[in-house]
Amino acid sequence: MNVDLFPLVLYSVIVIVLIVALTAVSHLLGQKRKDHATDEVYESGMLSVGSAQLKISVPFYLTAILFIIFDLEAVFLFAWAISIRETGWLGYAEVFIFIAILIAGLVYLWRAGALEWRSQRQRDDRLHTIGKSGVVNIDKKTGKAHKTEQPKQGGAH
Amino acid sequence: MSTDVLIDLLQIIMLTLTTVVVMLVAGFKREHGLVNVLTTAGLAASLLVFVFVDPVLPLQATELLYFDEYSLFFSALITLGALSVSILAYPYFESHNSHNEEFYILLMTATLGAVVLACSTHFVSFFIGMEMLGVSLYAMIAYPVHAEKSAKFPLEAALKYLIMSGLTSGLMLFGIALIYALTGTMFFNEISPAIEAQDLASSPVIIAAWLMIISAVAFKLSLVPFHIWTPDVYEGAPVPVTAYLATVSKAAMLAVTLRLLLISDAFQYEALMLVLTVMAAASMLLGNLLALLQSNVKRLMAYSSIAHLGYLLIVIIAAASIPGILSVESMGFYVAAYFIMSLGGFAVISAISNSGKELDMISDYQGLFWRNPWLASVMITVLFSLAGIPLTAGFMGKFYVFTNGLQGSLWFLLTMLIIGSAIGLYYYLRIIYAILQQPGKISKQDPAMQAIPFGTHAVLGSMTAIIIYLGVYPMPMINILQSLAAAF
Numbered sequence: 256m257n258v259d260l261f262p263l264v265l266y267s268v269i270v271i272v273l274i275v276a277l278t279a280v281s282h283l284l285g286q287k288r289k290d291h292a293t294d295e296v297y298e299s300g301m302l303s304v305g306s307a308q309l310k311i312s313v314p315f316y317l318t319a320i321l322f323i324i325f326d327l328e329a330v331f332l333f334a335w336a337i338s339i340r341e342t343g344w345l346g347y348a349e350v351f352i353f354i355a356i357l358i359a360g361l362v363y364l365w366r367a368g369a370l371e372w373r374s375q376r377q378r379d380d381r382l383h384t385i386g387k388s389g390v391v392n393i394d395k396k397t398g399k400a401h402k403t404e405q406p407k408q409g410g411a412h
Numbered sequence: 413m414s415t416d417v418l419i420d421l422l423q424i425i426m427l428t429l430t431t432v433v434v435m436l437v438a439g440f441k442r443e444h445g446l447v448n449v450l451t452t453a454g455l456a457a458s459l460l461v462f463v464f465v466d467p468v469l470p471l472q473a474t475e476l477l478y479f480d481e482y483s484l485f486f487s488a489l490i491t492l493g494a495l496s497v498s499i500l501a502y503p504y505f506e507s508h509n510s511h512n513e514e515f516y517i518l519l520m521t522a523t524l525g526a527v528v529l530a531c532s533t534h535f536v537s538f539f540i541g542m543e544m545l546g547v548s549l550y551a552m553i554a555y556p557v558h559a560e561k562s563a564k565f566p567l568e569a570a571l572k573y574l575i576m577s578g579l580t581s582g583l584m585l586f587g588i589a590l591i592y593a594l595t596g597t598m599f600f601n602e603i604s605p606a607i608e609a610q611d612l613a614s615s616p617v618i619i620a621a622w623l624m625i626i627s628a629v630a631f632k633l634s635l636v637p638f639h640i641w642t643p644d645v646y647e648g649a650p651v652p653v654t655a656y657l658a659t660v661s662k663a664a665m666l667a668v669t670l671r672l673l674l675i676s677d678a679f680q681y682e683a684l685m686l687v688l689t690v691m692a693a694a695s696m697l698l699g700n701l702l703a704l705l706q707s708n709v710k711r712l713m714a715y716s717s718i719a720h721l722g723y724l725l726i727v728i729i730a731a732a733s734i735p736g737i738l739s740v741e742s743m744g745f746y747v748a749a750y751f752i753m754s755l756g757g758f759a760v761i762s763a764i765s766n767s768g769k770e771l772d773m774i775s776d777y778q779g780l781f782w783r784n785p786w787l788a789s790v791m792i793t794v795l796f797s798l799a800g801i802p803l804t805a806g807f808m809g810k811f812y813v814f815t816n817g818l819q820g821s822l823w824f825l826l827t828m829l830i831i832g833s834a835i836g837l838y839y840y841l842r843i844i845y846a847i848l849q850q851p852g853k854i855s856k857q858d859p860a861m862q863a864i865p866f867g868t869h870a871v872l873g874s875m876t877a878i879i880i881y882l883g884v885y886p887m888p889m890i891n892i893l894q895s896l897a898a899a900f
Contacts, residue, residue: 359432366439 314372321364328357416468420479423461423487424527430454431520438513448502451516452867455495455523462488470899476537477528481896485744486530486667489751493660494523496755496875499867500762501652505556507766515555522548522656526664533675535588535598538668542632543581545661550574552656553649556767569648576641580631587624590617604677613680622684625672632665635725636694639718643706646714647772651765654710655758658717659751666721670728670743674900679732688729692825695722696832703839709761710772712839713754716798719832720750723813726829730820736900738819742812744893749797749805749882756794756875760787763868764859771859774843779851784860788847790872797879799840800833805882 295302335342335350342349364370371378418425434450462484470480498519505512525544532538554570592598594617595606612618627638634642646654678684699719706712724746731739764771764787771777781788797806810833817826854861864872882889 356428356432359436363435363439 317369321370324357324360328354416471417473419465420467420469420471420473421477422465422467423458423484423491424477424524424531426454426458426461427491427520427524427527430458431517431524434513434520435517438517442511442513444502444506444512447513447516448498451520452495452498454520455491455498459488459491459495462491476534476540477531478533479531480899482671482740482744482899483531483667485892485896486663486747487527489663489748490523490526490530490660493656493663493751493755494519494526496759496871497652497656497660499871500655500759503865503868504650504652504762504765505767507768515552518548518552518555519656522552523660526660529664530667532668533600533671535592535600538672539581539584539588541664541668542584545664546577546581549653549657549661550577552653553645555653556650565644565648566650567648569645572641572648573645576631580628580638583624584628587621587628590621590624594618594621600672600676604675619681619683622678622681623687626684626687629665629669630691633662633669633721634714634718635691635721636698636718637691639695639699642718643702643711643714646717647708647710650767651710651758651762651770651772654713655755655762658713658754658758662717662721663747663751666724666743666747670731670740673728674731674736674740685729685732688725689822689825692722692725692729693828695719695725696825696828697722700832700835700839704835706839707774708772709774709777709843712774712843713757716836716839717750717754719836720798722832723810723829724750726813726822726825727816729825730816730822732820734816734819737894737897739816740897740900741890741893742816744896745812745882745886745889746809748889749809749879752875752878752882753794753797753806756790756872756879757798759868759871759875760791760794763787763864763872766859769859774846777843778846778849779854780847780860782851783854783858787860787864787872790876791847792844793876793879795840795844797883799837803880803883805879805886807883808886 331353332350335346339346368375373381430451430453434447434454437450438447467479467484469484470478472478498516501515501519505515522545525541525546525548527541528537528544529541532541550570550573553573554566557567557570588598591603594610594612594615595603597603597606607613607618631638631641646657649657673679695718699715699717699722703712703715703719706715724743727739727743727746761770761772764776764784777791780791793804797804800806800810810829813829814826817829
């Protein structure tokens with residue numbers, strides 16, 4: 256099959272020339288203004304707020320890793336489940352120890368605050384603005400949520 | 413599973429139990445002292461198991477673990493090392509870090525991995541042990557990263573170790589996979605018959621597999637040319653972890669490597685022996701030469717450990733032509749001696765350092781003898797022993813290496829050993845010279861003049877005592893080693 260590629264090449268060249276020409280001409284002839292609104296989004300969009308470089312919360316990673324750990328547990332349990340008759344009580348004891356150690360690990364993670372979505376600092380801040388009883392402490396002068404005391408540094412898990 | 417197996421497994425069960433208990437306690441009650449005492453007690457209890465429980469030997473406990481006197485000897489050594497590190501870690505971390513409890517969980521899992529390595533006669537337990545030890549060590553090296561003025565570069569050191577270690581784990585797995593593909597077995601002792609049965613000994617694949625495994629092992633033992641990570645990691649890690657890295661991690665790896673090479677008959681490959689010889693010579697020479705340039709004691713110890721492992725490699729190479737009994741005996745003695753010397757040396761560094769400030773430059777040791785004679789004497793004993801001066805454990809160890817080299821007629825390596833030891837003497841004596849010099853100005857805040865906790869004293873004292881005891885009266889140790897070597 257012999258396809259004549261010449262029209263396609265010509266088309267591509269014209270496209271490139273056109274784009275370069277348009278950009279060059281508008282660059283050479285166009286007004287150059289630097290106003291307040293020059294760099295803003297102007298069409299069918301909201302003005303952007305904040306930076307595009309978001310900080311992704313670490314708990315996403317944590318959730319993923321916890322999922323993997325317990326997924327793996329299921330894999331091991333599956334291997335045990337299909338050989339339950341062959342392994343007998345010994346296998347049962349071994350699986351029991353395995354799960355017990357995993358649970359101990361989970362308890363540790365729980366206590367260490369690994370399952371909390373908020374960071375320690377966010378938890379402290381929230382506690383200070385909302386308070387233990389759920390009352391929001393608003394400072395009368397500033398009208399903002401008011402901090403009764405400095406958040407504790409670290410510790411206190 | 414019989415009661416005998418459970419009794420043999422008791423040491424591993426003790427260690428696991430301690431790990432879980434320490435983890436739960438760390439979760440519920442964050443108290444450094446409590447967690448430290450629990451860890452130390454757990455390690456001491458598993459050490460006592462060795463003394464009081466008379467295990468049934470030798471015994472295959474499950475497919476993965478094999479208990480004989482050889483594995484018990486190295487497990488006991490490893491547990492002793494972990495115990496000392498745990499004792500040293502308390503004063504080191506207490507003053508500056510806030511979250512110290514997890515360190516002990518990592519210490520326990522690393523120790524568990526090392527013990528598994530010492531009991532391994534199967535590639536799966538080899539790999540599991542290596543990874544348990546490695547993964548715990550990444551985190552242990554980076555542990556003081558939250559401290560404001562911590563050990564200088566813990567994160568950098570941990571990353572270097574992580575990346576290099578990951579690479580070698582890959583190599584190791586590739587090697588294991590190739591051997592398994594050819595022989596269909598992962599037991600060390602079944603490899604050689606399978607290779608003979610299929611007449612594979614000259615196959616390039618099997619040699620490639622062995623080279624991969626040996627490179628991975630050489631990385632963990634920091635032999636030239638796989639040594640590049642060692643000085644940086646030793647310097648960057650907090651002192652107790654450096655001590656752990658220099659002793660437990662090396663001893664466990666050596667234990668499993670010697671066993672692997674001896675019982676899988678890897679000495680028949682000339683290519684492999686050539687590689688080992690080159691690595692041994694390069695390690696002895698480069699390790700000692702580069703140590704001359706160091707002004708940091710931790711870096712110096714790193715290069716000195718490279719050189720010492722080069723000496724040890726002579727024993728492994730000589731095992732090709734001399735009876736296995738002598739090489740196992742020599743290796744056991746040298747590893748034990750090196751283990752004790754390193755622990756003693758790092759205990760001194762640890763005694764005058766904490767996680768806030770580490771005194772690890774040679775200049776920090778100037779006049780130590782006048783500021784704290786006790787620490788200085790320990791350090792001098794350790795350095796004499798490392799240099800191989802008579803009446804210390806290091807001399808007996810070097811004597812063993814020499815005997816092995818003579819019996820195996822390894823003249824080239826023996827020449828290197830002599831040159832290396834001569835160079836070594838210079839930089840060890842340089843530190844001793846600094847210690848004995850007049851101190852400049854003595855301030856009251858001098859860390860070497862502060863009270864040293866009892867535990868550190870105990871570690872310092874016992875290590876010095878063992879160094880001198882092994883150097884003066886090594887017979888009991890030799891008897892133990894001969895009885896355990898009889899199995900090979």
